[in-house]
Amino acid sequence: MEIPHTPCLAEAIAVTRSYEDGRIHALRGVDLRIEEGDFIAITGSSGSGKTSLLQMLGGLDTPDSGEICVRGQALSGMGDLSSFRAQKVGFVFQSFHLLPTLTASENVQVPMVESSISRKERAPRAAKLLSEVGLANRTHSRPPELSGGERQRVAIARSLANEPELLLADEPTGNLDRASATMVMELLSRIHRETGMTLVLVTHDPTTAAYASRQIHMSDGMIIRSTPDLPVSP
Numbered sequence: 001m002e003i004p005h006t007p008c009l010a011e012a013i014a015v016t017r018s019y020e021d022g023r024i025h026a027l028r029g030v031d032l033r034i035e036e037g038d039f040i041a042i043t044g045s046s047g048s049g050k051t052s053l054l055q056m057l058g059g060l061d062t063p064d065s066g067e068i069c070v071r072g073q074a075l076s077g078m079g080d081l082s083s084f085r086a087q088k089v090g091f092v093f094q095s096f097h098l099l100p101t102l103t104a105s106e107n108v109q110v111p112m113v114e115s116s117i118s119r120k121e122r123a124p125r126a127a128k129l130l131s132e133v134g135l136a137n138r139t140h141s142r143p144p145e146l147s148g149g150e151r152q153r154v155a156i157a158r159s160l161a162n163e164p165e166l167l168l169a170d171e172p173t174g175n176l177d178r179a180s181a182t183m184v185m186e187l188l189s190r191i192h193r194e195t196g197m198t199l200v201l202v203t204h205d206p207t208t209a210a211y212a213s214r215q216i217h218m219s220d221g222m223i224i225r226s227t228p229d230l231p232v233s234p
Helices: 050-057 081-088 104-114 119-132 148-159 178-195
Strands: 008-019 024-035 039-043 065-070 089-093 166-170 198-202 214-219 222-227
Touching: 008 050, 024 050, 024 198, 024 222, 039 050, 050 166, 050 198, 081 089, 081 104, 089 148, 104 119, 104 148, 119 148, 148 178, 166 178, 178 198
Parallel strands: 039 198, 039 214, 089 166, 166 198
Antiparallel strands: 008 024, 008 065, 214 222
């Protein structure tokens, strides 16, 4: 009997990537299938290739060989990856990457400039997103006025601005204390649970990885373990 699969959202196929004229092999023939609605944690020590893989999935970098496909379409054939990133992918980074001179609302609105959201709709949408991450009272605050946890929640609201299909988080708790890290991970878990959005995060922290329903462990540029393994047809 065939075991049904949910639709494949993204896939890495035999992806390789090296840096410094081939002296550093970040990815060595990586294969990874991401199902729609997955919540995946990619784990491994520093230099294992996990951030390189995340950047490939988000179109921030390109493979030396192999292919990244999203809904069956190869990123190498898209041409304008900035448009793909703006419309399909939300990013959350360890260092927040907020613009310090803009308010929380204005930071959340930045990705909307490259979307079909009209100018008059942007501020109300930003206010709604900030409310959903528990920052309704911080709309007009600037990053220097916010705690680390609050800044990361603004960054999460920003990542959701254009309703992406895929949310990628690179060490989202790396700069946070444990209480703030717990709050951020519970927020990401709630977003995944309530929206069904596909979420892939990179982390070296086992406590953070435990929130995911599937863990991919990397070492020396290769996936060495997936827990649990995806079902396959007999």
